[in-house]
Amino acid sequence: MWKKATGPDKISPLAIKDNKCFIVPILVFLINLVIETSVFPDCLKTSRVTPIFNKGDKKSPNNYRPISFLSTAVKIEEKILSNQIIIFLESNSILTDCQFGFRKGRNTTSAINLLMEQLYKNFNQTSQKLLTLLITIF
Secondary structure, three states: OOOOOOOOOOOHHHHHHOOOHHHHHHHHHHHHHHHHHHOOHHOOOOOOEEEEEEEOOOOOOEEEEEEEEEHHHHHHHHHOOOOOHHHHHHHHHOOOOOOOOOOOOOOOOHHHHHHHHHHHHHHHHOOOOOOOOOOOOO
């Protein structure tokens, strides 16, 4: 997370890291305010968008993709809030075991493995023929 890119506030991640003793109390206050009020300030919803060249003709706008840079403080706040939400969801068993996206230790490979286990189990338990078509799109 400590790369050089800055958001619209032009404050580098290194500046926040080097001054964390002053900045942490402010961030704690802001994060607690967001949680208590359930409102994320509009002024923090901005980003700096930069076009990044992919390939082809550099004069064609279609050959560029946008990259958005958020302020470092917003990225820190987002990470903390995300962790708190995930802890709440998992500790209260709100997420199903079939939820693989955005969960630690789970990925598309885990989802495919579960699917294959269930297909294999069902195939062995029934005398019916099972037709499985897996299409991978690249």
